[in-house]
Amino acid sequence: MSKFQFPESIKSRPVYGTLEPRPGKAHLMIADAEGAEAILDLAAQDASLMAHAHIIYIPKGTDFGDKLRALNPAQYYEGPSYDASVQRLRHVLANAHQGLQVYLTGTEGLMGQAQNEAMQAGIPHTSIQTEHRGSVARRMQCVHCKGITEDVMTDPFVCSHCGLNLFVRDHYSRRLAAYQGVCIDAEDPGNVPEPKELYT
Amino acid sequence: MSAAPQKAKPGAEQLAVRVSAVVPLNDLVTRFEFQRTDGQPFPTFSGGAHTVVTMQDDGRTRLNPYSLMSDPADTSTYAISVRRDDQGRGGSLFMHTRVKQGDEMTITYPVNLFSLDLRARKHLFFAGGIGITPFMSMIHQLEQSNGNWELHYSVRTEALGTYVDELKYKFPTKVHVYYDDQSQSIPLETLLDGQPLGTNAYVCGPKGMIDWVHATASAAGWPDAQVHSEEFLAPAPGKPFEVRLCKSDKTIQVGENESLLEAIERAGVEAPFLCRGGACGQCETDVVSYDGEFIHRDHWLEPEQQAGEKIMPCVSRFVGKSLELDR
Numbered sequence: 161m162s163k164f165q166f167p168e169s170i171k172s173r174p175v176y177g178t179l180e181p182r183p184g185k186a187h188l189m190i191a192d193a194e195g196a197e198a199i200l201d202l203a204a205q206d207a208s209l210m211a212h213a214h215i216i217y218i219p220k221g222t223d224f225g226d227k228l229r230a231l232n233p234a235q236y237y238e239g240p241s242y243d244a245s246v247q248r249l250r251h252v253l254a255n256a257h258q259g260l261q262v263y264l265t266g267t268e269g270l271m272g273q274a275q276n277e278a279m280q281a282g283i284p285h286t287s288i289q290t291e292h293r294g295s296v297a298r299r300m301q302c303v304h305c306k307g308i309t310e311d312v313m314t315d316p317f318v319c320s321h322c323g324l325n326l327f328v329r330d331h332y333s334r335r336l337a338a339y340q341g342v343c344i345d346a347e348d349p350g351n352v353p354e355p356k357e358l359y360t
Numbered sequence: 361m362s363a364a365p366q367k368a369k370p371g372a373e374q375l376a377v378r379v380s381a382v383v384p385l386n387d388l389v390t391r392f393e394f395q396r397t398d399g400q401p402f403p404t405f406s407g408g409a410h411t412v413v414t415m416q417d418d419g420r421t422r423l424n425p426y427s428l429m430s431d432p433a434d435t436s437t438y439a440i441s442v443r444r445d446d447q448g449r450g451g452s453l454f455m456h457t458r459v460k461q462g463d464e465m466t467i468t469y470p471v472n473l474f475s476l477d478l479r480a481r482k483h484l485f486f487a488g489g490i491g492i493t494p495f496m497s498m499i500h501q502l503e504q505s506n507g508n509w510e511l512h513y514s515v516r517t518e519a520l521g522t523y524v525d526e527l528k529y530k531f532p533t534k535v536h537v538y539y540d541d542q543s544q545s546i547p548l549e550t551l552l553d554g555q556p557l558g559t560n561a562y563v564c565g566p567k568g569m570i571d572w573v574h575a576t577a578s579a580a581g582w583p584d585a586q587v588h589s590e591e592f593l594a595p596a597p598g599k600p601f602e603v604r605l606c607k608s609d610k611t612i613q614v615g616e617n618e619s620l621l622e623a624i625e626r627a628g629v630e631a632p633f634l635c636r637g638g639a640c641g642q643c644e645t646d647v648v649s650y651d652g653e654f655i656h657r658d659h660w661l662e663p664e665q666q667a668g669e670k671i672m673p674c675v676s677r678f679v680g681k682s683l684e685l686d687r
Binding site for chain 2: 183260287
């Protein structure tokens with residue numbers, strides 16, 4: 161089951177949609193892990209996209225690579241991590257022209273960071289498509305030390321940089337592509353609730 | 361003193377001006393330059409802004425919006441260029457035949473419904489005919505910051521190419537002119553193809569041209585948010601009709617050649633407005649009850665709002681038995 165219905169939340173929380181084929185001169189698709197399934201669904205709706213598609217895929221231990229390659233995209237790249245793929249992404253965006261469609265799918269951390277790159281390259285965030293698939297893990301910023309902790313699955317969690325116990329908020333920063341984590345035991349150090357898995 | 365749109369206030373704040381120059385440019389277009397009568401500097405404005413000019417035409421008050429086409433940084437003079445429309449409702453004819461150098465007039469503070477998106481990597485301008493005017497001030501603004509822009513300007517004939525000579529002389533590599541009578545047309549698809557990511561397109565001209573640019577850009581995958589347009593509608597004449605204004609407790613008649621907004625104003629009822637061309641949304645009015653059909657012509661309301669919920673009295677009309685408005 162790669163789809164998850166997020167409960168309604170504050171306005172700051174990003175809302176994801178379902179990828180749909182749109183007219184464009186070129187199609188840049190960026191996915192991690194189960195996001196591959198959304199790309200397969202997209203290709204099933206309009207296989208002709210693939211002739212002008214560039215897929216950047218980060219498997220994160222899944223094995224969708226062969227299925228994506230079988231779609232015959234104009235360009236296919238598989239990277240070991242987002243950080244390892246970001247150079248390629250920047251190069252693609254720097255040389256792209258108006259009429260490029262961007263499709264992001266997979267975890268929130270991947271979509272947020274890739275959306276940020278696309279926005280900096282001049283694409284309005286309103287025209288970048290996103291679809292959440294797979295893990296509900298979050299990319300969190302510690303509001304105290306500003307360090308980023310990736311793939312946070314529990315609330316509260318321990319900041320991987322400064323060691324504070326952080327409460328997972330729905331308050332999101334598009335600029336940082338991260339949710340905000342706030343010290344949960346500032347008033348009463350050591351009084352930390354038992355960590356609970358997100359959305360359980 | 362703010363020029364920002366304020367709800368429930370008729371129009372932007374007014375400036376008293378004297379016509380400092382009347383410059384005929386060709387058979388159809390004349391430039392009018394204004395200076396403040398109180399000697400104060402004008403407010404600066406942003407490229408693409410317009411002003412609403414008040415014309416006292418033998419007891420009839422005309423209010424027409426015109427794009428400011430002077431340098432936005434020039435606080436001594438405002439300038440507009442007016443195309444004479446012999447079939448129009450008379451505002452442009454009044455400007456051409458009655459307004460002389462030295463006349464005193466009233467214009468509003470600048471209002472901008474067609475501003476540059478300064479996040480854009482490049483600005484691609486498409487002008488048709490008198491639609492050149494907002495681009496004149498935008499170009500002034502961008503030239504001050506060494507902005508990246510390009511103009512594609514379609515005109516009927518060389519004789520009617522308003523500002524063509526000036527633009528081509530100043531910016532020979534950035535300005536491209538297409539003459540209808542020489543069967544030239546803007547190669548839109550080619551121009552939209554291959555523009556750098558983050559380019560914004562702007563179009564001002566006849567409705568057909570605006571629709572063409574929006575549709576072509578959309579089909580080429582351009583984000584809607586990066587295609588901007590401005591079209592001022594003139595209120596179309598139509599059959600006279602009667603309207604009940606329930607807040608003011610008045611029943612008014614809307615004549616064949618006046619807009620609903622003008623009829624409301626003539627009855628002494630203060631109604632908010634800004635652009636008077638169906639674009640800004642300021643004059644939006646709630647419909648209380650109706651028996652008949654609306655003739656909506658605005659660019660503002662959603663289709664479901666047009667189904668008997670709201671009306672834009674600056675450009676839209678009504679045909680039928682009765683109409684009651686919350687005004």
